[in-house]
Amino acid sequence: MNARIVVDRERCVGAGQCVLAAPEVFDSGDDGLVRVVGDTETETGTAVADGIRHAVRLCPARALSLREDG
Ligand code: SF4
Structure with missing residues (x-):
């Protein structure tokens, strides 16, 4: 299964x-x-x-997400 990192720099x-x-x-x-x-x-x-998921949880600005597909 693949996942795509989505970053909202705004x-x-x-x-x-x-x-x-x-x-x-x-x-x-x-x-x-x-x-x-x-x-x-x-x-x-x-x-x-796992590191990315951890980053998504830690980000105080909720700027990160991991879109899993498959
Ligand atoms: S953890 Fe900090 S540097 Fe990383 S995306 Fe979130 S706000 Fe930006």
Whole structure:
């Protein structure tokens, strides 16, 4: 099953929680806001997917979501 990371940069406040939770996927851009550095598609059930789910839960701005399909 695949999942797609959806980032709403309009909501991001640059708290950096996502970068700590899943550094393989998220980074801070020059503007301090979230930037996806990995693939936006991820295989669910992997350590990376778990990190992304953790980031989604931690984000104080609710700027992240994981859309699972399949
Ligand atoms: S945790 Fe949320 S608010 Fe913080 S940098 Fe990531 S997306 Fe932005």
